[in-house]
Structures are given as structure tokens and as C-alpha cells.
Amino acid sequence: MTVTPDPSGPTVAEPADHTVTDRFLAANRGYAETFRDGGMDARPVQRVTVVACMDARLDLFAALGLELGDAHLIRNAGGVVTDDTIRSLTISQRALGTRSIVLIHHTGCGLLGLTEDFRRDLEMEVGQRPTWAVESFVDLDGDVRQSMQRVRTSPFIPHRDDVRGFVFDVHTGLLREIH
Secondary structure, eight states, rough: EEEOOTTTSEEEEOOTOOOOHHHHHHHHHHHHHHOOOOOOOSSSSOOEEEEOOOOTOOOHHHTTOOOOTTTTEEEEGGOOOHHHHHHHHHHHHHTTTTEEEEEEETTTTTTTOOTHHHHHHHHHHHSSSSOOOOOSOHHHHHHHHHHHHHHHHHTOOOOOSSSSEEEEOOTTEEEEEEO
């Protein structure tokens, strides 16, 4: 038996062959028992795409008042606009009808202060330099502005008139708009 820490309480004992993925599968079986296909289209009802950090503290559905089917959610480390984010935004708009883009960074982000030395350290460890940039930053508001600029200047994204950026405060739950 393996003992693993549970961040919400005391140490939990679980069988060595039981993983978090196994718990996901068990939860999914329970979910599927009452699941009913709502007949939703793949096109988001609110015609909006939200780009946000992958940080587990951000419950975007609750924070933004979203329901299933309302929006596309694109998440990555830092919520930065990378080439892959542009790819997803382009598909979201051109193939699935979204028109608005909301960008959300947050306080206490793990990318704040991380440097490109991270890539060098990875290269030293595994013998191969990553092809991707870390996209770390020291100025949270400035990085939101940079992400907005990347969206607004992309020739692939046709609807760029409603692009807004925010910083989510992980202590208060409030969004602060960046202009």
C-alpha cells in the first residue's frame, strides 16, 4: 500500500495499483450513469473563446458564470498566446463561429520570474533542448498586453475587435481588466 498526501487533509492510504487516473475512471462511470446528451452543437453558445492559465486554482466556469457549451476554453502554462493558441483561436473562429476573445492571466502564476534558463536546464538533464519557448514573464500586466497584441495582429484570426485581457486575483476571485 502506498501512502500519498492529500492536500485537503490528512495522509490517505490507497492501494499501490490505484492511481489518480483510476479514480477519474471510477468518477466517469458514475457521471455516465446519469449523463444525458443535451444535443448541444460544438459551436459555443456565447460565441466566445477564453484563453487562460492551466493553474488548478482557476475555476473558469464558476468565475465567469459559464455553463457547459457556453465557451471554448484554451488553457496553457501562463495563459500566454503561443503559436498553438493562435491555431486553436483560428479554428474556434473560422470553423466554430466564435467572435470574442477573453485572455486571463492570474496573480501568483508559476511563470512569473521563471526564466529561459529552464530550457537550458532541461537540455542539460535530458540532452535535448526543447523547441518551445518557456514564455515566462516578470510583468503580469505587460504579458497580458503582449498576448492581446499577438491576437490583434494575427492574420489568421478574423474577428479581433472584441479582444479583452484580464488578471484574475487568486486571493479575491476578482478580475482586473488590462487596457
